[in-house]
Amino acid sequence: MRQPAGRSARRTGGERKPREERWAELIEVATQVFYEKGYEAASLQDIADRLGMLKGSLYYYIQSKEDLLFDVISAVHREGLSVIQARADTEGDPLQRLENVIVGHVEHTCRNLVPTTVFLHELSALPPERRQEVLGSEHAYQGVFRGLIELAQKEGLVRADVDPRLAALSVLGATNWVYRWFRPGGEFTPEKIGAQMAEMVIRGIASEKVLSARVAGQA
Amino acid sequence: MRQPAGRSARRTGGERKPREERWAELIEVATQVFYEKGYEAASLQDIADRLGMLKGSLYYYIQSKEDLLFDVISAVHREGLSVIQARADTEGDPLQRLENVIVGHVEHTCRNLVPTTVFLHELSALPPERRQEVLGSEHAYQGVFRGLIELAQKEGLVRADVDPRLAALSVLGATNWVYRWFRPGGEFTPEKIGAQMAEMVIRGIASEKVLSARVAGQA
DNA sequence: CCTACCGATCGGTAGG
DNA sequence: CCTACCGATCGGTAGG
Incomplete structure (x- = not known):
């Protein structure tokens, strides 16, 4: 530092x-x-x-114990954010990109379980200013999810009655929670978890239009 | 004690x-x-x-500082569990009951934000035996969600490719995460949060059969 | 003046 | 519940 x-x-x-x-x-x-x-x-x-x-x-x-925590937390946050931002910026419609982001986020969480757990569990141990310094005043992480959902909604891919912020927080909840139960070598692989969560989420918010296209595409 | x-x-x-x-x-x-x-x-x-x-x-x-934590945690867990068990045992099909459980769980979390936060955040501070004593060896909480999803799947209300355990963990993640961002008097009411999360989850796992019935029912 | 630490101890606080 | 404390350990800092 x-x-x-x-x-x-x-x-x-x-x-x-x-x-x-x-x-x-x-x-x-x-x-x-x-x-x-x-x-x-x-x-x-x-x-x-x-x-x-x-x-x-x-x-x-x-200079202090807190320096260590700050460093651990900001490093894993930075890495995770770059993973999802890269996937959010790929080609495809916003819903496909959201799917991609979810999968990437879950896999990153599973493969970096130890630092991610420290990040998610100990963020509250940082004083408010340093916490904000890590997250960014715009809540960058949440913003990526919300931004894609808003975009998808404008294009008619997401139902009009979905609140994008609430949906983003739901997705973040389901995916972040993985740190509480995922164990390497357990029943579920990161890929399986990412794939099912993405599928659930997309179906959960998608408009009829998207859903019937999906059915047609799969049939 | x-x-x-x-x-x-x-x-x-x-x-x-x-x-x-x-x-x-x-x-x-x-x-x-x-x-x-x-x-x-x-x-x-x-x-x-x-x-x-x-x-x-x-x-x-x-007798120890830990006694206080144990008491706080086991009380809120017991209350929350009784809320969702009561809703899981009402009449209706398993999917309707799951919806009811999700709404009840979210509302209970929002209305008991302080003890729930201590429960969810400090559970890991209990030694493993006392942690297990609170949760139950069967993971009662998770079991209510998973049980309803399994039942719904057997009745063809949930898609066959959904893993009930993974789905239950996703739902628990989305709903429990509420403790990290809900603020009383903020943009979202507990009712609104519960309703949208339940809607997202049901649509996320429901079979085509259920979805087309929903559309017909609403039209 | 610096690097790369050590042995000892500071003022306070922990659970009991 | 209070008074009077303990063994130990906490994060952090001293001079060399």
Whole structure:
């Protein structure tokens, strides 16, 4: 995040790692510890122990425990957002793109279960300003879903009585909730979950026009 | 929970309340404090202060901080479950009952936002055995949704390619997520949220048969 | 002055 | 319920 330029001094043990590598390890370990214990219950001692470092030495890398949480959360949010934005910008009608976004979001969640869990569960542990800094004042994530639904509605692909914001929040709920029950190697693969959720959602909001076209297309 | 018979010692202020009443106040205050700060970040000192009591005196009522969390969580879970079970057992076809359950669940969540938030957010702070004690080994909550979907599927009201467990988890996700964004007095009423979510879900999983009957019924 | 930490301890607070 | 505390550990910082 900030630390000084790595002007390597005399090395003592020979095992000293470059600061960028060590920083990456720190973030990885912090993510894991926050996942296992929750942010508040996790101690810097836990993290330092796993790194083979003394607790106080963490302050060479950070200024506060909160810095670690912020970093974990903003990284996974940034990645997830870029995944769904890329899929939202593909070709196809807005409903096809929404389907694509849902699948991508679910698969990203399943494949990044640990950091995603920290993001979704510990976001509330950040002070409001930093929380907003992560999410963006426009709620970028929610906006991608809502934007596609609004577009689809204007094109007559979504029923007129659907509220796009409420629909977006429903979709986000169903898909985000996956972090609470998905287990790798379990009954459901990320692909299966993504596909069924997308299907449910599209059918749930689609206009008659779209539905009859679907039936015709499948028959 | 267990505490000794109210052997009133010397009364100083003359304002001593009966222990049951005081217990209810304690649970209410604890719920609020856990809601505001999160369970781990909340201290017994916070709770004692709001009750006008010393921290150590809380141990006249409880044996551990965890007891308070367990009580808050199991109470709201029990109430919510009874709401949806009652609605699941009404008359009508399974799909109509599912709709009824969804509406009831959403409305209960919105009207009990504080304890529900503690339940959904802090369940993971309970040790596994007590967590299981609350949820039941059969996952009673999820089971109500899944059971109705399975029944509806057997009657041909739900598409054959829908996995009832995945569908139940999707519905629970969309509806539970409400605790993250619902604000009393905001744009959406509990009724509106419940109604639209139920509509989306039913259309999302219903068979062609049901959908064409719906269209005919509304026309 | 710097890097890369260490050993020790700060003021407070946790559950009990 | 209060008074008077405990063992330990919390996040964070000191000088070297």
